[in-house]
Amino acid sequence: xxxxxxxxxxxxxxxxxxxxxxxxxxxxxxxxxxxxxxxxxxxxxxxxxxxxxxxxxxxxxxxxxxxxxxxxxxxxxxxxxxxxxxxxxxxxxxxxxxxxxxxxxxxxxxxxxxxxxxxxxxxxxxxxxxxxxxxxxxxxxxxxxxxxxxxxxxxxxxxxxxxxxxxxxxxxxxxxxxxxxxxxxxxxxxxxxxxxxxxxxxxxxxxxxxxxxxxxxxxxxxxxxxxxxxxxxxxxxxxxxxxxxxxxxxxxxxxxxxxxxxxxxxxxxxxxxxxxxxxxxxxxx
Amino acid sequence: xxxxxxxxxxxxxxxxxxxxxxxxxxxxxxxxxxxxxxxxxxxxxxxxxxxxxxxxxxxxxxxxxxxxxxxxxxxxxxxxxxxxxxxxxxxxxxxxxxxxxxxxxxxxxxxxxxxxxxxxxxxxxxxxxxxxxxxxxxxxxxxxxxxxxxxxxxxxxxxxxxxxxxxxxxxxxxxxxxxxxxxx
Numbered sequence: 001x002x003x004x005x006x007x008x009x010x011x012x013x014x015x016x017x018x019x020x021x022x023x024x025x026x027x028x029x030x031x032x033x034x035x036x037x038x039x040x041x042x043x044x045x046x047x048x049x050x051x052x053x054x055x056x057x058x059x060x061x062x063x064x065x066x067x068x069x070x071x072x073x074x075x076x077x078x079x080x081x082x083x084x085x086x087x088x089x090x091x092x093x094x095x096x097x098x099x100x101x102x103x104x105x106x107x108x109x110x111x112x113x114x115x116x117x118x119x120x121x122x123x124x125x126x127x128x129x130x131x132x133x134x135x136x137x138x139x140x141x142x143x144x145x146x147x148x149x150x151x152x153x154x155x156x157x158x159x160x161x162x163x164x165x166x167x168x169x170x171x172x173x174x175x176x177x178x179x180x181x182x183x184x185x186x187x188x189x190x191x192x193x194x195x196x197x198x199x200x201x202x203x204x205x206x207x208x209x210x211x212x213x214x215x216x217x218x219x220x221x222x223x224x225x226x227x228x229x230x231x232x233x234x235x236x237x238x239x240x241x242x243x244x245x246x247x248x249x250x251x252x253x254x255x256x257x258x259x260x261x262x263x264x265x266x267x268x269x270x271x272x273x274x275x276x277x278x279x280x281x282x283x284x285x
Numbered sequence: 286x287x288x289x290x291x292x293x294x295x296x297x298x299x300x301x302x303x304x305x306x307x308x309x310x311x312x313x314x315x316x317x318x319x320x321x322x323x324x325x326x327x328x329x330x331x332x333x334x335x336x337x338x339x340x341x342x343x344x345x346x347x348x349x350x351x352x353x354x355x356x357x358x359x360x361x362x363x364x365x366x367x368x369x370x371x372x373x374x375x376x377x378x379x380x381x382x383x384x385x386x387x388x389x390x391x392x393x394x395x396x397x398x399x400x401x402x403x404x405x406x407x408x409x410x411x412x413x414x415x416x417x418x419x420x421x422x423x424x425x426x427x428x429x430x431x432x433x434x435x436x437x438x439x440x441x442x443x444x445x446x447x448x449x450x451x452x453x454x455x456x457x458x459x460x461x462x463x464x465x466x467x468x469x
Contacts, residue, residue: 235299248296249292249296249297249298249319250295250296250297250298250299251298251299252298252299252300252321253298253299253300253321253322254300254320254321254322255319255320255321255322256322262322266300266321266322269300270299270300
């Protein structure tokens with residue numbers, strides 16, 4: 001793109017974000033490998049998964065260009081981002097541009113990793129940790145052995161270190177079920193405010209699709225957030241899923257990820273072709 | 286067997302769906318769709334470059350079929366043998382463009398042979414093009430004609446290497462037609 005093209009893109013994307021046509025958050029899949037292998041994982045992540053990492057330089061460039069284009073927030077997910085040894089330092093560079101939320105499974109915060117995570121005590125950084133039930137056996141059925149114990153040990157440590165923690169609960173049941181009340185109480189007992197406890201449905205993509213779990217979702221059901229991965233840019237953080245070992249391409253926008261104006265413009269064009277108001281219908285977030 | 290995955294309506298990226306709305310768009314689109322940001326620009330170039338344009342469909346098929354024959358692109362030779370017959374080229378003209386008959390036998394017209402000479406110089410050789418080839422072509426064709434046909438040769442060479450490299454499959458319809466025409 002020429003400088004003029006980039007300037008035009010900056011104005012167009014900034015307008016779209018300001019007017020609510022595009023969501024403000026840009027997501028990054030830092031990597032696809034994970035120390036867990038959750039039953040409903042969108043990306044079939046596991047310790048054996050192809051890593052498909054973004055580099056620290058790419059992630060920082062996405063952060064800088066997101067701000068330049070007029071986006072307002074960042075999100076990092078995976079795989080398990082904290083398996084990347086350079087992640088905390090890269091996140092501290094990224095937050096110089098935009099506030100961010102960092103999704104993780106909360107099971108790696110011991111020893112040196114806890115010390116390094118504690119560096120992320122910053123008003124514009126939130127660590128979003130997954131926890132699906134107040135009952136360890138129910139939680140661990142989906143997320144793996146000892147997951148519950150590790151999370152309930154990690155969260156207070158992180159909060160004590162000054163790190164802002166959010167909790168994300170993924171459920172196959174109704175989002176407002178009373179069965180979630182004890183979990184909400186547990187989360188509240190850590191001092192996590194209710195607005196920082198997200199409850200969302202399992203989305204039937206990736207491994208969840210193979211097992212017939214969760215809600216069916218098409219593009220208009222998924223928030224149209226720009227999502228950057230090593231494989232390209234996608235419509236939404238639920239876009240770059242993996243099924244039977246193959247990347248799903250149905251929500252692919254572009255293979256080009258930088259300059260960010262290329263996928264951002266493709267997303268805006270795609271959003272403009274959707275029926276008005278048709279997004280987030282299933283409470284997916 | 287294609288070397289790359291040929292996407293279909295279910296796997297085509299959101300930004301390429303429009304090309305699949307009318308049914309199977311063919312293997313070139315299905316392969317290009319894996320990099321959706323290139324699909325629109327590529328088709329936006331290929332479409333006008335290969336269509337009748339100002340110079341006309343007959344001359345365009347000279348360029349496409351002759352270039353494909355010189356490049357040894359089986360897929361494009363097959364596809365444009367049928368297209369050439371459909372737009373009115375005779376079987377002998379098609380065979381001459383495919384290099385199966387002497388050019389003079391298929392094309393008694395000096396003007397048409399001059400154009401094919403320009404196509405041959407572009408698609409069948411490397412390095413500078415001799416002045417006499419240009420002079421002969423210009424004696425019969427306008428500069429704009431030769432610019433247009435040269436764009437067609439270039440677009441065809443891109444497609445030749447693209448489909449050959451990825452071993453894209455010729456459709457069964459085309460193969461059946463070629464058999465029926467005795468030109469497989």
